[in-house]
Amino acid sequence: MNITVVGGSCGGAYTYLWGNGATTQDITGVPGGLRYSVTVTCGAQSVTGWYWVKNGSGRTKADELSLESFEIAPNPFSGQTVISLLGSHAQQINLTVYDMSGKEIAVLFEGLLDANTRKEVIFDGSGLPAGAYLCRLTTEAGEVLTEKVVLIR
Numbered sequence: 001m002n003i004t005v006v007g008g009s010c011g012g013a014y015t016y017l018w019g020n021g022a023t024t025q026d027i028t029g030v031p032g033g034l035r036y037s038v039t040v041t042c043g044a045q046s047v048t049g050w051y052w053v054k055n056g057s058g059r060t061k062a063d064e065l066s067l068e069s070f071e072i073a074p075n076p077f078s079g080q081t082v083i084s085l086l087g088s089h090a091q092q093i094n095l096t097v098y099d100m101s102g103k104e105i106a107v108l109f110e111g112l113l114d115a116n117t118r119k120e121v122i123f124d125g126s127g128l129p130a131g132a133y134l135c136r137l138t139t140e141a142g143e144v145l146t147e148k149v150v151l152i153r
Helices: none
Strands: 014-019 034-042 043-051 065-072 080-088 090-098 104-113 119-124 131-139 144-151
Touching: 043 080, 065 144, 104 119, 104 144
Parallel strands: none
Antiparallel strands: 014 034, 034 043, 065 080, 080 119, 090 104, 090 131, 131 144
């Protein structure tokens, strides 16, 4: 995501603070389908803006990602939940959990998803606050599927 600051006359350098903790002017590699906030500060002046990142792949179904299934159960969950994956062909995948601000919480799995073999990954939320999280699955081809999971207490 690239932003450009125009106008204003604070006489100093701009600083940036994104909702995911980044402090650079531009951010990359953020999951789609989320809203990101950025606060731009110069001297005593600051402004905050919110930006939606569209899901670049436009895919919403597991079969569009060469997957037979991408299931999370139970959902909502308390403590732990199981993310179950089944692919139609062998492929490298990354399964990462983000909070709703876009901050990466955990990489649950990064490696080879074998063809026609069910892979079960545990998401342990015992050390996390209750709330909604996003499980983002990315394939080696750059295809992305995001599912919301809710942790309750």
